[in-house]
Amino acid sequence: MLKLNIPSYKMIEIKNLIFDYNGTLAKDGLVKDTTKNKLNKLSEKVNIYVLTADTFNNAKKNLKDTNVNLHIISKENGTNDKGDFIKELGNKDSIAIGNGNNDIEMIKNVELGICILGDEGCSTFTMINSDLVIKNIDDCLDLFINPKRLIATLRK
Numbered sequence: 001m002l003k004l005n006i007p008s009y010k011m012i013e014i015k016n017l018i019f020d021y022n023g024t025l026a027k028d029g030l031v032k033d034t035t036k037n038k039l040n041k042l043s044e045k046v047n048i049y050v051l052t053a054d055t056f057n058n059a060k061k062n063l064k065d066t067n068v069n070l071h072i073i074s075k076e077n078g079t080n081d082k083g084d085f086i087k088e089l090g091n092k093d094s095i096a097i098g099n100g101n102n103d104i105e106m107i108k109n110v111e112l113g114i115c116i117l118g119d120e121g122c123s124t125f126t127m128i129n130s131d132l133v134i135k136n137i138d139d140c141l142d143l144f145i146n147p148k149r150l151i152a153t154l155r156k
């Protein structure tokens, strides 16, 4: 559980972090070791889910050293698949992190939606529906490891 009390914004208790894969956790289908280490550290506090259409067919192999739950979604209907996954899991207990157009339903429907700009860019549609935009995944994961940074940005 990750408790975030963000003054004049919201008080949230997070059980789940849900990530898009390509362009968010991975670049060209690969996840950096620094990212894997931060995911494993966070997995001591929260459940971590990765939702991907697995474009490069290598997500399982690349995430084998991590404590994440991998879910393969459809290539044709990814937006709804991701949105449905969040609804089943519990949108009040979750933070979603993504970069693409097909992340919109998950980012819009959780307590905190985060858009990663990354090296592959992000959808402007998803960006304007997010609570926060972060330039890369490792900086994003550091926000959960050091929540005061996140609170400082979002307090009103």
Ligand SMILES: [Mg+2]
Residues within 6 Å of the ligand: 020, 021, 022, 023, 024, 098, 099, 100
């Ligand atoms: Mg993506």
